[in-house]
Amino acid sequence: MSSTNSVNVKAHILGFPRIGAQRELKFAVEKFWRGEISEGELSQVGQTLRRRHWAWQAEAGLDFVTVGDFAWYDQILNTAALLGAIPARFGFDAKRLSLPQYFELARGNTEQFAMEMTKYFDTNYHYLVPEISSKTTFDGGVEWFFHEIEDAITQGHAVKAVLPGPLTFLWLSKCKQDGYNKLDLLPSIVAAYTRIINKLAALGVAHLQLDEPILALQLPAEWVAALEPTYRTLCEQGVKIVLATYFDSVTEHAPLLAKLPLAGLHIDAVRAPEQLLSFAAQWPSNKVLSLGVIDGRNIWAADLVKVLGQIKPVHAQLGASLWIAPSCSLLHTPVDLAQEEKLDAELKSWLAFAKQKLAELSVLKRGLNGGDITAELTLNADAQHARRTSKRIHNPAVAARLAALAPSADQRWADFATRQAAQRKRFNLPVLPTTTIGSFPQTKEIRAARAAFKKGDLSLEQYEAAMKAEIALVVKKQDELGIDVPVHGEAERNDMVEYFGEQLAGFAFTQFGWVQSYGSRCVKPPVLFGDVSRPSAMTVAWSSYAQSLTNKPMKGMLTGPVTILQWSFVRDDQPRSVTCDQIALAIRDEVVDLEEAGIGIIQIDEPAFREGLPLKQADWSKYLDWAGRAFRISASGVANDTQIHTHMCYSEFNDILPAIAAMDADVITIETSRSDMDLLEAFAGKNGDAFIYPNEIGPGVYDIHSPRVPQVNEMLRLIAKALEVVPAERLWINPDCGLKTRGWPETEAALANMLEATKTARAAISEGRQLIVDSAKIPTESHGACACH
Ligand code: GLN
Ligand code: ZN
Secondary structure, three states: OOOOHHHOOEEOOOOOOOOOOOOHHHHHHHHHHOOOOOHHHHHHHHHHHHHHHHHHHHHOOOOOEEEOOOOOOOHHHHHHHHHOOOOHHHOOOHHHOOHHHHHHHHHOOOOOOOOOEEEOOOOOOEEEOOEEOOOOOOOOOOOHHHHHHHHHHHOOOOEEEEEEOHHHHHHHOEEOOOOOOHHHHHHHHHHHHHHHHHHHHHHOOOEEEEEOHHHHOOOOHHHHHHHHHHHHHHHOOOOEEEEEOOOOOOHHHHHHHHHOOOOEEEEEOOOOOOHHHHHHHHOOOOOEEEEEEEOOOOOEOOOHHHHHHHHHHHHHHHHHHEEEEEOOOHHHOOOOHHHOOOOOHHHHHOEOOHHHHHHHHHHHHHHHOOOOOHHHHHHHHHHHHHHHHOOOOOOHHHHHHHHOOOHHHHOOOOOHHHHHHHHHHHHOOOOOOEEOOOEOOOOHHHHHHHHHHHHOOOOHHHHHHHHHHHHHHHHHHHHHHOOOEOEOEOOOOOOOOHHHHOOOEEEEOOOOOOEEEEOOEEEOOOEEEEEEEOOOOOOHHHHHHHHHOOOOOOEEEEEOHHHHHHOOEEOOOOOHHHHHHHHHHHHHHHHHHHHHOOOOEEEEEOOOOHHHOOOOHHHHHHHHHHHHHHHHHHHOOOOOOOEEEEEEOOOOOHHHHHHHHHOOOOEEEEOOHHHOOHHHHHHOOOOOOOOOOOOEEEEEOOOOOOOOOOOHHHHHHHHHHHHHHOOHHHEOEEOOOOOOOOOHHHHHHHHHHHHHHHHHHHHHHHOOOOOOOOOOOOOOOOOOOOOOO
16 A cells, blocks of 8 residues: 555545534624624624634644534525525615624514525524525625634635635525426525636635535436536636535436536535545546545544554555545534543543544544554554444343334334224323423523532422422323323423433433534533443423323323434444334333333433434435334333323424324324415325324414414314314324423413413304314414424
């Protein structure tokens, strides 16, 4: 293997988290919103963070610093602002967009609702959806991008600029005009990118990375066809274009990509390692191939020996045309592991956050370029060996239990009809039974009690007494309202995944492992590092206490295996499906214990079920099979007359409805009010599909995302709409989602109205009348992100 200086491998990153190791950006932006700091002070924080992150890249010996990954709120919004393509409805002058106006686009103002937000591919990062129309011009907007580049240059850095590519930008945009093809805007957007590239050339920028992750999707042919003319034009300008793909394989486009006049291409060798060799074999030797070999989506330290083994054959083929990088932008990882004081040294030796990933790249680069990295490799190999063999990770009892699991362990005892009859006999609920999704307002007092308990200012007994008082209050209020299936309110839970993770074996928690979710919001996912098991019951005491306070059937409340998996950093040393089965068994134990304690109705929340879908539709069925099975494993340990509910937040269900039905929950509650029950039509086979959802359904009759109290008639109208597609015998009445982000006054008022509407609907049903409601439709704008997480 050649390793002379003439074949120097370069190293770079696709992007760095902008939020700051201490979430400096979050706090500064929020202070700015509250008017506590000036725009100048906010700008200063942004510049300090950018400069710090560039300095880290330079110190790690990367060949460029990557500029353009910074955004005050979101990089897609930044690109819209740069192109001048901001929603016309705000009435802002795109050429003079101010920072406060930029934030109004993201957060709304008194006249305009915020731009819609949705998940970036299969990540938990939410971008703002650009709004375009046939009238959109891309005549240029803010100059922030160029100022950042100038700043990096004055800091003495070699700069590689980065932007979302034009095709991905268009793909992610929404156009409300019926029948208008977004691709018709391509020529004007390409002209805008051309102007930007010329400006970069004038600034002396040598490389521009354009991110086109849509190439990893199963793209419609006309989008694939648009690639060549677009990049022929963009590559003719004076800057070398590196096209970046990630999150999945782009092998199918390899011949086309090789033909384009690109300076280079980046591929994801972590998510799709199989594409590596096929690309290396046909890649033109005069073009850069950038291999994403460090996992940009997870926090495990790379196995450097293994990665070197992966790179070396490609290195032999490509020599100096080889670059190495993380698989995607490091935006999806926390910033700096060195800050963690509570994780022990062993666990830390298995992890790498963004800054540590820079160091890994640095070692790989030195090694490939002939440097001596023996010491680093030895250290790394020791840690990898320890991880492979550690008793903290590998629990033979868990493996044995999974191996012994009967193939039928994911099946209830009887079919739905039999269970439904048994459950009707047991619970004797009225028609259109009412319930809620689980949580009640998480008040200041509840959060203060938890904080005091964590600090040691409140004893365990005192804390438990406070939570019990809260549960008693919630049960009493539901009894007074007349809710048929009450809940305990989840006061004791900080977060629906963390609460369970903290009680399960196999999880660890960081102090600063924050990842940007959207805008200034960050999440701190648990670290699922080892075999999962449940040392003891997690919710039984709370649910039993709640049940002791009422004659109504108390609904037990659990988070499902797929959601726990989806919202954690998951170990990468075994298939996700295996880890999911382990969680499923732990939840199954809890379900069985709840049943034994007399809890007859148990909800297993799966709001993240759809999120786990692979990017390519061809891979969906495999995922849906194992995810559905894991859910059923968790739910199937109980008798026929125990009723299993599940809940999902807003999701496009149409295309996966058979898989949702295959979960075989007795009742599913879903978010539907913001789509005006349109979502429900799929469940009733109204979209022309023959498929009809067979079990019971609770389509949310009011939106919990706003403090506004819905009126009785509004809910009645939605109930009537639901009754058009779901027979009364299978319909439940409930809000859209949990109520934890709401205050008490609006919660009580809204639920009272919900019960009032239910009463009217029941009367109509019992008299055999059709429910007719004439009330105005409430205008709402759907927002892809659920406030619950
Ligand atoms: N049971 C949870 C709650 O009510 C469900 C939240 C969710 O779906 N994200 O808060
Ligand atoms: Zn929900």
